[in-house]
Structure formats: C-alpha cells, structure tokens
Amino acid sequence: MKLDELTKGLFKYNPIFYLLLGLCPLLAVSTRVDNALGMSLAVLFVLVGSNVIISLLRQWIPPEVRIPCFIVVIASFVTIVDLFMYGYAPDLHERLGIYVPLIVVNCIILGRAEAFASKKSVSHSLLDGIGMGIGFMLGIVAIASVREVLSTGAMTIFGYTVIPGLTQTPAMVMLLPPGAFFTIAIIMALINYTTIRRARRR
Amino acid sequence: MMESVKRIVRISIPLILICIVSGATLTVSNDLTKERIAGVEQRKVNESLSMIFPGASFNKTGDYYTALMNGEEIGYAFIAQGKGYSGTIKTMVGMYQNGTIDGIYVISQLETPGLGTRIAEPDFTNQFSGKRIEDIRLRQDGGLIDSITGATISSRAITEIVRTRAEVVVNETR
Numbered sequence: 001m002k003l004d005e006l007t008k009g010l011f012k013y014n015p016i017f018y019l020l021l022g023l024c025p026l027l028a029v030s031t032r033v034d035n036a037l038g039m040s041l042a043v044l045f046v047l048v049g050s051n052v053i054i055s056l057l058r059q060w061i062p063p064e065v066r067i068p069c070f071i072v073v074i075a076s077f078v079t080i081v082d083l084f085m086y087g088y089a090p091d092l093h094e095r096l097g098i099y100v101p102l103i104v105v106n107c108i109i110l111g112r113a114e115a116f117a118s119k120k121s122v123s124h125s126l127l128d129g130i131g132m133g134i135g136f137m138l139g140i141v142a143i144a145s146v147r148e149v150l151s152t153g154a155m156t157i158f159g160y161t162v163i164p165g166l167t168q169t170p171a172m173v174m175l176l177p178p179g180a181f182f183t184i185a186i187i188m189a190l191i192n193y194t195t196i197r198r199a200r201r202r
Numbered sequence: 203m204m205e206s207v208k209r210i211v212r213i214s215i216p217l218i219l220i221c222i223v224s225g226a227t228l229t230v231s232n233d234l235t236k237e238r239i240a241g242v243e244q245r246k247v248n249e250s251l252s253m254i255f256p257g258a259s260f261n262k263t264g265d266y267y268t269a270l271m272n273g274e275e276i277g278y279a280f281i282a283q284g285k286g287y288s289g290t291i292k293t294m295v296g297m298y299q300n301g302t303i304d305g306i307y308v309i310s311q312l313e314t315p316g317l318g319t320r321i322a323e324p325d326f327t328n329q330f331s332g333k334r335i336e337d338i339r340l341r342q343d344g345g346l347i348d349s350i351t352g353a354t355i356s357s358r359a360i361t362e363i364v365r366t367r368a369e370v371v372v373n374e375t376r
Contacts, residue, residue, distance in 0.1 A: 028315060057216075060216055061216055061220075065216070069216065072220050073220065076228060083239070084234075086239050087235040088235075097315060
C-alpha cells in the first residue's frame with residue numbers, strides 16, 4: 001500500500017519516538033511551541049525537497065560519492081529556507097539562530113535520503129518525506145507544549161495566548177536541556193507501554 | 203592508469219553537475235531575498251541606534267553615525283563586527299566624544315546557544331557602559347570586562363571587536 005509510506009512516519013516509525021533521530025535540534029528548539037512549529041516546517045520543506053530530488057537522481061548518482069551528493073542537495077534546500085526565513089520571518093529566524101543552518105546535519109534528513117529516497121520511486125519518497133516531516137512536527141510540538149506550559153505556566157503561539165498564565169512559580173528546569181530529556185522519556189514510556197499492552201491483548 | 207582516470211571522471215561528473223545546479227539555484231534565491239534581507243538588516247541597525255542613544259537623531263558620516271540631541275552632538279555610534287567563536291558577531295557601539303563608551307548592543311551573533319549567546323544579554327553588555335576604550339579588555343587581559351564563565355572565547359572576541367573599532371573611530375573623529 002502506497003499510503004503506508006506516508007502514515008508510517010506519523011506514529012509507527014515516528015522519527016523522534018521510534019527512530020530516535022534529530023534529537024539535537026529537538027532538545028534545543030522545543031522550549032516554545034512557535035519555535036517548534038517554525039523549525040518543523042523548515043525541516044518538512046527540506047526533507048520533502050531532498051527526498052524528491054535524491055529519488056529523481058538515484059540511478060544517476062555514483063554510489064562512491066552518494067553522501068557528498070546528498071549533502072549538497074540537502075544544504076541547498078537548507079540555505080534556501082535560511083534566506084527566505086531571514087527575509088520574511090526575521091524574528092523566528094533570530095530565535096532559531098544556528099539551528100536553521102544546522103538542519104543540514106539533521107540525521108532524519110540524511111537518514112531518509114540514504115535509507116529510503118536513494119532506493120525508492122519519486123512518489124514513494126515524496127510520501128515518505130511528508131510523513132516523516134509531519135511525524136517530526138508531531139513529536140517536537142508535543143514536547144514543546146509540555147515544556148512551554150510547565151516552564152512558563154502559559155502558552156503563546158505567534159502572539160496568541162492559547163493558555164493564560166497558570167502559575168507564578170513555573171518549573172524552570174523544564175526550560176533547560178534536562179527538561180527536554182524528562183519529557184521525551186515520559187512520552188516514550190507511555191508510547192511503549194500502550195504498544196506492549198496492545199500487542200499482548202492480541 | 204587509464205582505467206582509474208576514467209573512474210574518477212565517471213564519479214566526479216555527477217557531483218560537479220549537482221554542485222553547478224545547486225549554485226545556480228542559490229544565486230536565484232539570493233537575488234529573490236536580497237532586498238528583503240537588506241531591509242531587515244537596516245531595521246535592526248535603526249533599532250540598535252535608538253537603543254544606544256534613545257531619542258537622538260543620527261547623521262551618517264563615513265562609516266559611523268553622529269548622534270544629535272536638540273541639534274547638539276552628543277556622541278558617535280558605529281557598527282563593530284568580527285569573528286566570534288562561531289560566525290560573525292555584529293554589534294552597535296555608542297561612544298561619547300571624550301572616548302568613553304556609552305553602551306553596546308549586539309545586532310547579530312551565532313555563538314553557542316546558552317553559553318556564547320550570553321554576550322548579547324544586558325548582564326554582559328552593561329559592563330561596557332562608561333568604560334574608557336583602553337579598559338575594554340577582559341580582566342585577565344588587563345581590562346575591566348568580566349568574561350562569561352564557559353564562554354571566554356566569545357567574551358574576548360566581542361571585547362576585542364569593540365575596542366579595535368572604537369580606537370579607529372576615535373582617531374577618525376579627532
């Protein structure tokens with residue numbers, strides 16, 4: 001089934017909770033929901049673009065230099081995102097800072113290029129890119145929601161208050177890297193718990 | 203011999219072509235965003251000018267700005283930039299006519315998040331206010347600026363960038 005290529009990235013093989021890829025930007029950017037959304041849109045664009053181009057060129061790229069070829073394609077997409085984000089969303093660009101150019105070395109993107117797009121057809125790679133990109137978005141936004149609410153007591157997305165201030169003494173630790181690890185661990189434990197229970201029932 | 207040359211050509215041509223196409227695409231993207239980005243940077247410069255000398259008006263003279271308050275010169279503002287720990291640090295510096303620093307405001311930097319990025323925070327930048335140019339050195343280098351723990355390279359970089367540029371501007375304005 002072709003649609004599987006899209007949905008597998010969302011839950012079953014979620015890049016964050018199942019494949020455990022792309023954790024470094026995840027730790028750094030998941031402090032606020034709007035940063036997480038901006039970051040994951042950039043990743044989605046780069047992932048879909050590089051998957052499609054690499055799949056198009058897959059028979060033509062010599063295996064000996066495939067990694068340099070992949071990196072040039074990925075880095076080009078990242079530079080395009082970087083330029084347009086600087087021009088059209090300067091505040092977001094400033095908050096994400098070094099993590100926009102660092103998408104080049106995001107292992108989800110190189111991982112999908114190497115493991116999937118370089119072997120599968122263009123349409124499959126397109127669906128795979130969309131699925132994995134949205135899967136990354138779901139993961140990072142979930143983590144960012146928990147961290148933002150616990151570390152600030154509120155949630156503000158692009159200037160709109162979604163959750164008003166709940167407490168005057170929020171848990172600062174959630175803003176720091178340990179907070180990201182706690183959140184990832186707890187969500188992953190819940191996912192594994194439900195998967196194991198479901199498997200046993202069958 | 204011939205075989206290995208052939209092999210090298212066979213594997214390099216696709217990579218070269220990909221690089222050419224990539225270069226062309228990026229040239230186009232750069233052209234498309236150049237004006238927007240220039241606008242964003244100009245806005246940042248204007249913002250930083252008003253942070254340094256609030257309420258003043260500015261005249262651009264050469265590569266520095268003369269700050270005027272009610273028609274009277276109160277000081278100079280100029281951009282100092284140079285290499286940080288990673289990437290370029292660009293900062294606005296305000297200086298009074300007698301050569302003391304009024305304040306600095308970091309326009310852009312790409313230092314290590316959480317460590318080097320603290321050079322842009324008031325706790326660090328406020329130290330520059332009221333210092334004479336020759337004291338704009340880290341304490342361990344004989345100056346009056348305390349470096350940030352864990353980010354000595356970034357602290358030293360911005361301190362040196364500010365002082366070097368201020369020395370040049372002082373000579374120009376004399």
